Amino acid sequence: YQAKVDRDRIVTYSSEFDVNTVERLQLLADLRTAIETGELGVQYQPQVDLASRTVVGVEALIRWQHPTRGPVSPDDFIPLAENSGLIAALTFHVLDAALAELARWRAAGHDVRLAVNLSARHLSDLALPRQVTEALLRHDVPAPSLVLEVTETGILSDPARVDAVIASLRALGVAIAVDDYGTGHASLSYLKRLEVDELKIDRSFVSDMGRVSHDYIIVRSTIALARDLGLRVIAEGIEEEETAVSLHALGCCIGQGFHLGRPTSPVAILERLDAERQVALPTPTGPR
Ligand code: C2E
Ligand code: MG
Ligand code: MG
Ligand code: MG
Numbered sequence: 001y002q003a004k005v006d007r008d009r010i011v012t013y014s015s016e017f018d019v020n021t022v023e024r025l026q027l028l029a030d031l032r033t034a035i036e037t038g039e040l041g042v043q044y045q046p047q048v049d050l051a052s053r054t055v056v057g058v059e060a061l062i063r064w065q066h067p068t069r070g071p072v073s074p075d076d077f078i079p080l081a082e083n084s085g086l087i088a089a090l091t092f093h094v095l096d097a098a099l100a101e102l103a104r105w106r107a108a109g110h111d112v113r114l115a116v117n118l119s120a121r122h123l124s125d126l127a128l129p130r131q132v133t134e135a136l137l138r139h140d141v142p143a144p145s146l147v148l149e150v151t152e153t154g155i156l157s158d159p160a161r162v163d164a165v166i167a168s169l170r171a172l173g174v175a176i177a178v179d180d181y182g183t184g185h186a187s188l189s190y191l192k193r194l195e196v197d198e199l200k201i202d203r204s205f206v207s208d209m210g211r212v213s214h215d216y217i218i219v220r221s222t223i224a225l226a227r228d229l230g231l232r233v234i235a236e237g238i239e240e241e242e243t244a245v246s247l248h249a250l251g252c253c254i255g256q257g258f259h260l261g262r263p264t265s266p267v268a269i270l271e272r273l274d275a276e277r278q279v280a281l282p283t284p285t286g287p288r
Contacts, residue, residue, distance in 0.1 A: 028080050030066060035093055039065050042097045044269045046261035047115070047234060050248040054276045057113035059149070059256065060098035061263045062090065078119065087119045092131065099139035099146075101266040106141065110273040115147040115177065122165075123150055124158040129168040136172075143173030147198065150176065152184025163194065170195060177234070182222065191229065199226045203237020203257070210242045223252045 034040050040062060047057035064072045081087040095116050102114045122128050136143055148169065166176055177198035178190075182205055201222050209215040219235070226233035235247045238257030247255055261272070 042094055043263035045263040047254050047256050048260040050255050059115040062094050082119055095135050099141050103139045115149050117149045120153050124161040147175040147177050149179040151179045198232040200234045200236050206235045206237040207239050220250050223250050
């Protein structure tokens with residue numbers, strides 16, 4: 001184990017970690033204890049049906065409230081965790097916390113889907129399907145309520161194993177989404193090879209699609225491609241009403257972004273789900 005940690009460090013630290021190495025090592029040391037100290041939390045960002053504008057799912061996003069630095073971005077500490085063997089503990093912390101919240105929302109009568117981010121490395125871990133099954137059973141959540149989001153880099157490493165892991169997750173009924181779609185270097189080649197359920201169009205194409213015609217064309221083609229392949233498509237990074245309207249017109253049914261809902265607490269999600277159900281009912285005393 002130690003050898004693996006050291007080897008990974010040599011590989012990654014040589015390029016990115018020349019600057020602030022001491023600081024990063026300190027951050028990593030802090031991260032090791034952060035789970036037990038309760039500094040790691042999870043927020044939930046709504047995934048919204050672009051026609052009815054109601055919440056149909058949520059994405060779990062890890063948050064770290066560092067005692068002295070304040071909030072640290074996952075973009076800064078997830079790579080550290082990935083290169084140090086901590087990522088498995090973080091992933092299962094998030095999966096467990098998020099399934100517990102989902103179980104509460106379900107108990108309140110809300111049948112939403114939960115998306116959890118998986119790190120690239122997990123996809124080649126043959127133990128993952130069993131661990132996911134155990135987590136689902138622990139919280140009494142049906143597999144089709146769970147979506148695991150993976151990025152293209154994850155999918156492309158160790159193809160044979162990754163295919164096997166994805167196949168067993170899907171056999172359980174868990175859905176697989178390709179996150180940040182379009183930013184990798186081989187998007188089309190893995191779509192040819194892999195069985196996935198959902199594409200999430202990266203926000204770098206979506207946010208400015210109303211102003212940048214290239215972005216608009218890329219988004220339009222990606223939605224058409226996803227639909228022709230029978231995949232669910234979610235647009236990320238919707239920051240304006242105009243964007244939500246054009247995406248819907250292009251046939252994208254689900255959106256995510258600050259305009260539709262920022263990442264928030266589980267209580268705030270429950271309140272929104274309750275409020276939307278009130279609106280959907282003919283009268284406050286209507287059927288539940
Ligand atoms: P992601 O999975 O693509 O998550 C979406 C990110 O975009 C989130 O950033 C979210 O807050 C942000 N976002 C959502 N809507 C908008 C918008 O309209 N505009 C802009 N500018 N940003 C928007 P966050 O929470 O900082 O997470 C960053 C990345 O860190 C995630 O990207 C994901 O790759 C990773 N991450 C987060 N939580 C976890 C986790 O539990 N496990 C793993 N392995 N990775 C995670
Ligand atoms: Mg994601
Ligand atoms: Mg994304
Ligand atoms: Mg991302």
